[in-house]
Amino acid sequence: MRIVLAPMEGLLDFRLREILTQVGGYDECVSEFIRVNDTLLPAHRYYRVVPELKTASKTNSNIPVKVQILGSDPNCMAENASMAASLGAYGIDINFGCPAPTVNRNRGGAALLKEPELMFQIVKAVRNSVPKEIPVTAKMRLGFDSTEQTLDCAKALEEGGAKEIVVHARTKTDGYKPPAYWEWISKIKSTLNINVIANGEIWTIEDAFRCQKISDCQDLMIGRGAVSNPALALMIKGILQDRFEWIEIKKILMTYWITMTEGMDGVSKTGRIKQLLQYLSREYEEAKLDFHRIKQISNPKELETLYFSEFYSLINS
Template sequence: MRIILAPMEGLLDFRLREILTEIGGYDECVSEFIRVNDTLLPTHRFYRVVPELKTASKTKSNTPVKVQILGSDPICMAENACVAASLGAYGIDINFGCPAPTVNRNRGGAALLKEPELMYQIVRAVRSSVPETIPVTAKMRLGFDSTELTLDCAKALEDGGAKEIVVHARTKIDGYKPPAYWDWIFQIQASLKINVIANGEIWSVEDAFRCLDISKCQDIMIGRGAVSNPALALLIKGTIRDKLEWDQMKKILMSYWNTMEVGIEGVSKTGRIKQWLHYLSREYEEAKVDFQLIKQISHPKELKTTYFSEFLSFK
């Protein structure tokens, strides 16, 4: 079984990717999407989102990172995939699942699930543009507002040349509301020859194995579950038996704060800590208490003096 770490726009970026892969259990990661419009992006745009390109497309713990791109123009997508490949990308992943309204209004992400033929053209163009040694993969949802075209979309990705696909088992309209329809993933993987990776509502070891049983997939992708329980991948693989102690999580939170000293503005820094504490609250009662302590704080200096100062004793 492979476990892939999903991106989460605005939280699970390269900083948190580094921390979670260091904790362990992940076989590979996918970056947050790089938006492709009608231009050839400069290399610094790729490095900004995927700085791991400077280290053989791997995190410091040696976990490979795929570069994810999002857009609707096959030629422009292919040209930018070429740039990513030239920078040493481990793989190219294409986003057909983002449910964000701003993305969908611009004919990106999940909006393309209404156009299987265009999905095929995009994957085919990207696959044709990068060396065969670089895998091209894709992520999709079950549809935009229905499952009417689900199998057509999946087949379009396979026919376009995708090596494997990740299926988030909800439509765009479903958003992130439970449940995830893992039985639909089973239908997709039964209709394709390529590998299908299951994604959606995997919060625990029990969820992971129930998802694998229903979907009949061999591999899973986790995102929110990984942020809520940073040891989840290790627990699923049976490497450890218990989640991390809260004292360990405090050290990790402090490490994450330190990684944001460069590149993240003050208010965004405090926002990301609150966001991560909110997710950790699913697993840790201590996170609920700490979230209440800092939820009204916006200035980073105040956050550091009222909350992070106590972490210094854990160094």
């Protein structure tokens, strides 16, 4: 079994990716998407989203990171994939699943699920633009507003040259509302000759095993479940029997806070901590209490004084 850490735009960035891979249980990561429009992006745009490119495209825990790109122009996507490859990308992943309206309005992400032929052209152009040893993969949903073209989209990715695909088992219209339709992943897998990774609504060990059984996939991608329970990957693999105690989670929060010191404004920092606490609230009652304690705070100094000061000593303990 491989467990891949999913990207979560606006939260699961390189900082949190570093922390979660250090916790352990992951075999691979995928970066937040890099938006490709009609230009060849400069190197610093890639380094900003995927600083691991400077360390052989791996986190400090030696977990490889694929660079994810999003766009609708095959030639431009190919040029930018080539750029990412030249910077040392471990792999190139193409986003056909983002449900964000701003992305979809600009013919990106899940909007392309209405155009299987264009999906094929994008994957083929990207595959032809990067060295053979660099894997090209893709992530898709079951469709935009229906499953009518699900299998056509999956076949388009395979025929374009994708080595494997991740399937988020919901349509764009479904958003993130449960349930995830894992049975559809099984249909996709039975149609293709490449590896398929199951994704969507995996919050617990039980979810993971049910997903594997219903989807007929050994490999899993987890995102929101990983943020809600940082020990989840280790638990799925049987390395840990239970989640971390809250004191360990508080250390993770503290470490994340410290890593945000550079390159992020204060309001964004406090927003990220609140986001993280909201996800953790699914597993930890303490997170609910802490969120309500700080939800009105936007000043980072105030947050640090109120929430983190007593935990500084724990980071070095």
